[in-house]
Amino acid sequence: xxxxxxxxxxxxxxxxxxxxxxxxxxxxxxxxxxxxxxxxxxxxxxxxxxxxxxxxxxxxxxxxxxxxxxxxxxxxxxxxxxxxxxxxxxxxxxxxxxxxxxxxxxxxxxxxxxxx
Amino acid sequence: xxxxxxxxxxxxxxxxxxxxxxxxxxxxxxxxxxxxxxxxxxxxxxxxxxxxxxxxxxxxxxxxxxxxxxxxxxxxxxxxxxxxxxxxxxxxxxxxxxxxxxxxxxxxxxxx
Numbered sequence: 663x664x665x666x667x668x669x670x671x672x673x674x675x676x677x678x679x680x681x682x683x684x685x686x687x688x689x690x691x692x693x694x695x696x697x698x699x700x701x702x703x704x705x706x707x708x709x710x711x712x713x714x715x716x717x718x719x720x721x722x723x724x725x726x727x728x729x730x731x732x733x734x735x736x737x738x739x740x741x742x743x744x745x746x747x748x749x750x751x752x753x754x755x756x757x758x759x760x761x762x763x764x765x766x767x768x769x770x771x772x773x774x775x776x777x778x
Numbered sequence: 779x780x781x782x783x784x785x786x787x788x789x790x791x792x793x794x795x796x797x798x799x800x801x802x803x804x805x806x807x808x809x810x811x812x813x814x815x816x817x818x819x820x821x822x823x824x825x826x827x828x829x830x831x832x833x834x835x836x837x838x839x840x841x842x843x844x845x846x847x848x849x850x851x852x853x854x855x856x857x858x859x860x861x862x863x864x865x866x867x868x869x870x871x872x873x874x875x876x877x878x879x880x881x882x883x884x885x886x887x888x889x890x
Contacts, residue, residue: 666821695878704782705867705880718877753822764810766824767878 664688668754668770669736675744676778683773684736687756693717694737695767696729697753705753711737741775749777780804782870784881791858792889798854799884801868805849810871812878813842813853817864825853825866858888 667686675681687694696708707721711731722729726744731737741748751774755767783802791797803811810829814822826835831846839856855862865885869878 697880702882704882705869705878707877707879710877718875721877764827764829766812766814766827768824769814769821771819771821 666754666756666768666770667736668752668773670773671771672774672776674776674778677746678743681741681744681748681775681777683739683752683754683775685739685754685770686736687754688768691756691758691768693757694731695755695757696737696739697755698750699753699772700747700750708739744775744777746777749775751775780870780872780879782868782879782881784866784868784884786884787882788885788887790887790889793858793860795858795888796854796856797858797886798852799866799886801851801853801881803849803851803868803870803879804872805847807872807876808846808849808870809873809876811844811846811851812869812871813851814867814869815864816867816883822867853884855886858886860888860890862886863888 669684694711697705699705709719709722709729710717714731726742729739751772753772755769757765757767785800813825816822826842828844833844841854844851865883867883869880
């Protein structure tokens with residue numbers, strides 16, 4: 663598609679439950695990025711993919727967080743055993759394969775995760 | 779720890795006013811500086827990607843300048859309109875393989 667599509671728009675989970683978020687990048691874009699935005703704070707980089715391969719995971723918490731980008735499927739970000747501090751808006755972005763470094767990133771609308 | 783600072787945090791102007799705000803970033807290992815416009819509950823929209831010291835870019839009434847030696851970029855909006863109300867985010871990229879490091883944004887409100 664022509665837009666980055668994130669689902670669901672809003673996800674509510676009880677503390678300790680699992681949360682799974684999805685992102686379909688723009689067709690033809692090879693790079694996918696995940697960001698976490700806690701209320702009024704900056705977008706924090708989590709992980710990036712080049713096609714189905716992890717490109718950079720330096721921002722991913724060591725525990726509970728995992729992500730995948732499999733061929734012919736939306737990318738996913740999964741949080742196990744959620745905690746209250748995981749409440750945030752999670753943004754996905756994609757960029758084209760060529761000129762990666764100087765291309766803007768195209769963002770989705772975000773998924774608002776609320777942990778109760 | 780690399781810090782990207784944006785000021786002011788928020789700004790209220792009247793329709794027709796021109797305004798500007800600042801993004802400060804590390805002056806070492808600079809690769810690119812991104813500006814995005816973000817309305818809450820929508821996706822951030824790319825405005826500019828700036829790479830060269832002294833760069834000036836323009837998109838309609840919005841323009842931006844870049845000083846990589848001193849580590850700052852200015853975003854200017856000429857003749858603000860209510861539809862310009864949004865949060866303006868800048869993001870620093872250090873190195874060709876570096877990730878984007880975002881500032882907290884400047885929230886602009888334009889009153890009719």
